[in-house]
Amino acid sequence: MKKLILLGVFAVLFASCKTSSITNTKTDRSSQVAIKGNWVVSSVNYPGSEYIKVNSFQLADSQCFVGSTWKFISNNNKGEMALTKMGCPAFSSPITWFVNKDGQFVLKVLDAGEKAKRVRDGYVLAVANQTETSFQLIDKIDVGGKLTDVVYQFTKVN
Structure with a gap:
């Protein structure tokens, strides 16, 4: 009987000690609503960009994202993105996204017809x-053991 009560206490403690993660925090609705609409990436900058190639979102060289188009729908956290720069791989995909309460932009690039909950990889x-009319998304990459910011500058399209 004592073991059963002890197990019950541990079960309650374990269930009440949820770990928080980036993806299950509350959203920052005001930031999300401000991002709603059509956008274009006007620049991608990071220290050493003339020497170092960055593969953004495991899709293409970061400079291929300059001129890419993005559509963000804030009421259902869906959207689309497309790479359109000449000399770069053509790519278009639906996305899911949200801004958490810590000001972090959480992004998943989806394959056609794929549900976001089935996609294990995402980007923060x-x-x-x-x-x-503008905002920046900042990614952190490791360059020679040092974290470096990659800044994606978005400009609103009317």
Whole structure:
């Protein structure tokens, strides 16, 4: 009987000690609503960009994202993105996204017809310098053991 009560206590403690993760925190609705709409990446910058190639989102060289188009729908956290730069691989995909309460942009690139819950890989970027007509997404990459910011500058398309 004592073992059964002890197991019950541990079960309650274990269930009440949920770990929080980036993907299950509350959303920052005001940041999400501000991002709603059509956007284009106007630049991608990081220290050493003239020497170092960065493979963004495991899709293409970071400079291929300049000119890419993004559509963000804030009420259902879906959207689309497309790479359109000449000399770069053509790519288009639905996405799911949200901004968590810590100001982190959580992104999943989906294959056609694929549900977000089946996609295991995603990306977490910081949202910065958000205005009505622009914002930045900042990714951190390891360059020679040092974390370096890759800054994606988004400009609103009317």
